[in-house]
Amino acid sequence: VITHRLGELAARVGGAVRGDAERPVQGIATLSAAGPDQLSFLTNAKYREAAARSRAGALLVPRGVTMAGRDLLLVDEPYLALAALLELYHPLESPPPGIHPTAVVDPTATIDATATVGPLAVVGAQSRIGPRAVLHPHAVVGARCRVGGGSILHPHSALYDGTVVGERCVVHAGVILGGDGFGYATHAGRHVKVPQVGRLVLEDDVEVGANSALDRALLEETRVGAGTKIDNLVMVAHNVKLGKSCLLVAQSGIAGSTQLGEGVVLAGQAGVAGHVRVGAGARVAAKSAVFKNVGEGEQVAGIPAIEAGHWRRQQALLGRLHEMQRRVRALEERLGVAPGGDKTEDKAPE
Amino acid sequence: VITHRLGELAARVGGAVRGDAERPVQGIATLSAAGPDQLSFLTNAKYREAAARSRAGALLVPRGVTMAGRDLLLVDEPYLALAALLELYHPLESPPPGIHPTAVVDPTATIDATATVGPLAVVGAQSRIGPRAVLHPHAVVGARCRVGGGSILHPHSALYDGTVVGERCVVHAGVILGGDGFGYATHAGRHVKVPQVGRLVLEDDVEVGANSALDRALLEETRVGAGTKIDNLVMVAHNVKLGKSCLLVAQSGIAGSTQLGEGVVLAGQAGVAGHVRVGAGARVAAKSAVFKNVGEGEQVAGIPAIEAGHWRRQQALLGRLHEMQRRVRALEERLGVAPGGDKTEDKAPE
């Protein structure tokens, strides 16, 4: 068991203690699960009451919060502090460096002496694996790939030939990097494959969630900007350029040749059509579909996606269509006009 | 070839024969493919005519159905009986127990003597594999995992460290269990990873379809209730709690910390936002997006999802918007009011 005094924790995250700085803390837990030996946290004001009821020994809270009789650790950004404290209590286990005897490494590959190549992993010809990189069991790296220092490839991930993974990237299990783009020339009803001869580049500090698939370019590069984080089951098509620090939430998808600026957020199950530009800082709502360019900082929603406020007003009006129909009917009656089509008004589309 | 008399089949499923109970049945086939040696089935009244035309030697039908000149096997629930009879004709092949010489099993792992660990499978430190469990080729079990008795892990499935799989679960090929949740603290435009230190628990009798991804919790547990069935390419985010006997159809997704009650159904490509509660027995229509709590037994549809009947009426009105516009125009003309904006009425959004 790892134990730290509350005061030590505060020092580590640049926070302040209100209460007993000597209180020992043996771990971190949610408000409902935490016991007297643990620290819990309040990162969302709506859980204030749950915090008051919590049995947690101490609470990580935003500066300014007061809670009578509780030992508090006050910080500017509780969620950021939480990240640091979780790392403290759950240090990442690094597997020992070296190449497992069951791994299959091409003799022309270069594996840094501090890297780990796990059981049954494969590294192809002329590929280079950087310092402290970890290939978990069953990771497959094709030929002429580069995996940067400190990057982690989880089980069943695969890099097609020529894929580049930057430094400190995390490639989760089942992720496929650099597969062929979906490109065919259709001739007389037959789809002729257009060879996809470009590559995929992940810049540094990119994370890709389980079972996502990012394609190589037709020519040149598909590129994911530094610090971009991609959730599970996301699709990134050929020739796409993602800016730095984007967030692509689960099951979102981006069609070919589209460009996202820095810090763009695609919420869950959103989609962006091909050959479109989405400006820096733009946000696409969950389940929406972007079919045309989106400006910097814009927030869009809907299918097709429009300005988010506009979409919300449209939805509100949609909910009141029945009433509008009633009002039109009333006006018609008032004027003695024959009503238009009322007979089917409540009929569902199927 | 496995042969049973129709009467034996009836006895096995608690049904009754109308016709020749001695008729030999050598297998089960669809109405269009079945021949005189085979049993077919009528589980949906709309295939009644196809049943009449079928060359099947016998038909499994709901009690009460009559078909002149056909040998019938009458049961209360034909689909349930079909399940039992298919098992009879297609008994599951169990691979022989034992650890394949190419598997990589950590010396601290515990493998039950009746379990199978297939070619090139991996089992990490301190993991326990229960009786009659089957790890197919290339299944990867991390450290400190538990795989319950009778559970099956198909090729290329992966369990991250600490994942728990109950008894009699089926984990299909490419499924990733217990990957990191998508959690970042954004500070000055940079996304700092919040370590995901909880785990994922599948209770008993859960089935997960090919290439689905279920994440571990930030802290404590993501949990899938007993008997819940998950289709292919489904996403379950961190901290989610799924009740017992839910059905999550293909490509549906659930965002973080959401809770589903018992028996909830998400149809194909549906989504549920984070921090939402969906009551027991609720049903979410295909392609819908739930953004707020759904009550017990409610049926919802649309983006955002609303009560399904309401959604259908809205769709019907939407189909008649053009007519409503025409009526407003007619009223305006009647009153000599200048028409409002008719010039663009047929213009498409792009």
Place this chain on the structure above:
Amino acid sequence: VITHRLGELAARVGGAVRGDAERPVQGIATLSAAGPDQLSFLTNAKYREAAARSRAGALLVPRGVTMAGRDLLLVDEPYLALAALLELYHPLESPPPGIHPTAVVDPTATIDATATVGPLAVVGAQSRIGPRAVLHPHAVVGARCRVGGGSILHPHSALYDGTVVGERCVVHAGVILGGDGFGYATHAGRHVKVPQVGRLVLEDDVEVGANSALDRALLEETRVGAGTKIDNLVMVAHNVKLGKSCLLVAQSGIAGSTQLGEGVVLAGQAGVAGHVRVGAGARVAAKSAVFKNVGEGEQVAGIPAIEAGHWRRQQALLGRLHEMQRRVRALEERLGVAPGGDKTEDKAPE
């Protein structure tokens, strides 16, 4: 470096040169990346200006295009010609035939002498691998499968028992073929698995993108027609029949027992419900959901999908709902009728 004269390239693709037929071409690149030694291409009129600015030594263009002072390669179908020329400059590397010593091949399997079974690949009992087929590292072929001549299975692909892959198919990394369909008989709230005892058949020249999942049939066959191309993360459920030369774009999905005619296109993230027929040549727009039969050659869009032109008009009217409400209000005022419900008109749905 591979070098060809522009005239040779023209001869190979049945085109004509305008300009210097002796110009050496060392490769193909996009308009912005190409240098004087390279050929670029103009397949979309909207890039005309970019073509004029390009530093490319020569341009592949549709017949009829003129560009002063540029060496042009004129063809009827530039995209088709591009496919042929890319193959010329990037010949597919075929790994040497033979079975890698780390592969696990059942003694009853039949591997053609010209086929390649890569490192750590698995081939089950009684399966047959055809001439020049390539199993990349970590491909898993179950028992009683057939992989046709010239087909390629990429890393971490898996074929469940009995799956048939035709000739010249490409199965990308992480693809799962022939997994169980999602079929349960629900009895007293419990979901009882209906054994899925059919199989999956890919006809010739099918390509399946990374991490897609295609299920076996309940009985008989799920079938993918010859020349059909499937993108990444696509779901095809049990009993589905896909015609020849369909295109299923990324993250689209098809529910059980649905049939698509020849040449159907599902755009990205589209869905088709179960037991539906989609006629030959029909096109389903991105993010749409088909719930009922679609006729031959129809173009549909929306959720539920309707005729695409109708959907576009509906969207246009939707964008003008606010105006219609204003007009109804004006009529009410004119007639001295109490307004209906204006107070909430700008309220968003949540």
